[in-house]
Amino acid sequence: MKRWLSSYRVWVMFALALFALGAQAQQDKWVSIGKARMSSNSTVSFIPADTAVGTLCSVRVKVEDFKSIEIREVTVHFGNSQTMHFAMDYKISNDNFSPSINLQGKRRTVQGIDVVYSRLDPTAGVPTVDLWGNELIGALSCPR
Numbered sequence: 001m002k003r004w005l006s007s008y009r010v011w012v013m014f015a016l017a018l019f020a021l022g023a024q025a026q027q028d029k030w031v032s033i034g035k036a037r038m039s040s041n042s043t044v045s046f047i048p049a050d051t052a053v054g055t056l057c058s059v060r061v062k063v064e065d066f067k068s069i070e071i072r073e074v075t076v077h078f079g080n081s082q083t084m085h086f087a088m089d090y091k092i093s094n095d096n097f098s099p100s101i102n103l104q105g106k107r108r109t110v111q112g113i114d115v116v117y118s119r120l121d122p123t124a125g126v127p128t129v130d131l132w133g134n135e136l137i138g139a140l141s142c143p144r
Contacts, residue, residue, distance in 0.1 A: 027137045030060075034112060034131040038069070038119075047131045048112040051079060055107035056133040057142035058100040061092065061115065066127030068093040073116035074101060079109035091120065100134065106141050 033056075036047040047061070059076060063069055070091045076084045090098045103110075110133060119127065136142065 029135040029137050030132050031135065032130055033059075033110065033133040036129055036131075038115075038117065038127045038129055040126045043118055044114060044116050045129070046112055046114050047129055049110045049131055049133065051109050051111060053133060054109065054135060056103060056110050057107060057136040058102045058134040059110060059113065060100050060132050060134075061098045061113075062130040062132060063092045063094055063096060064128040064130055065125075066094055066119070067124050068120045069117045069127055069129075070120055071098060071115055071117050073114075075114040076101070076103060077111045077113065079111055082108070097132070103142055107136075 031053060033053045034047050034049040036045060038045045061071070061074075068091055071088055074086045074088065076086070078084075084103060086101055088098075088101075092098050113131060115129065
């Protein structure tokens with residue numbers, strides 16, 4: 001009985017170790033990958049991304065130096081010439097992030113995004129938008 005109990009403990013510890021490794025295998029790693037000053041006379045701006053960052057699973061934007069903007073559409077441009085279009089209605093205030101935009105499928109390099117937006121206070125100047133990407137460490141493909 002003692003031998004069985006000892007063997008059982010070893011298997012339980014092994015299973016817990018595998019579970020812990022699996023839980024840590026996919027970790028969010030958000031990094032700033034680009035920044036652009038939005039256009040003062042247009043409602044569409046392109047934010048280029050640093051392609052040296054690598055492949056990503058999701059992106060989000062952060063508004064800086066401006067009261068708030070409303071994002072209506074985002075088109076993500078990938079290194080393989082594909083694009084993904086997202087229609088949305090997000091209001092983002094200064095120093096805050098948009099919700100994550102999940103890039104389903106295989107991980108890809110992001111070259112940049114087109115943002116269709118409106119400034120909620122047109123007299124407040126021109127916002128700066130910081131583009132962030134999630135590398136999702138340990139994932140071969142992006143979750144759905």
